[in-house]
Amino acid sequence: MPWPRAHARRAAGYLEGTPRCAYPHLARPATLTRPPGGRAAERLICGEASTGASDDLASATALATQMVREFGLSEAIGPVSYSGPPGGLAASRSYSEHTQWLVDQEVAALLTKAEAQARDLLTRHQAALEQLTATLLEQETVSGDQVRALAQAASLASLPAGAPASLPAAPPE
8 A cells, every 4th residue: 555645845755665755856966967067168168157157056056055954965964954044144043053064065065066067068068068159159049959959969970980870779678
């Protein structure tokens, strides 16, 4: 018999005996790698970052803070949830200044790692990034389908001569 689903922010529920996480996407590396992607792209293309990615940086910081402070997803701090306003005043926090310092260190480490991962990914796909940049300079906006087509075309163009354009199908089981 399936367990009843609990409030999503507090507990994981079960469906037909299979554990389900309330926020499974937080465990995926891409969750924090996407927001600093624009900043990493600016650094690769322009040589420096601008203020244009400030909203992405703010949302990534808020998410990383939640991951560390509320969801217990920090190795250094452990499976503990600290309530209170982010970076709140000592009078409104239910934890010490040292704990806040640890939270700040963990958040900074998560964001630094995410930006490095974004930069590495963009470096591996530099041709697609340059094509997308050129297209954006011409058209100002592009659709998601256009981005996918540009990325696929750039990936295929970077294959060595004679290489298959896709992976062979998996053998039947």
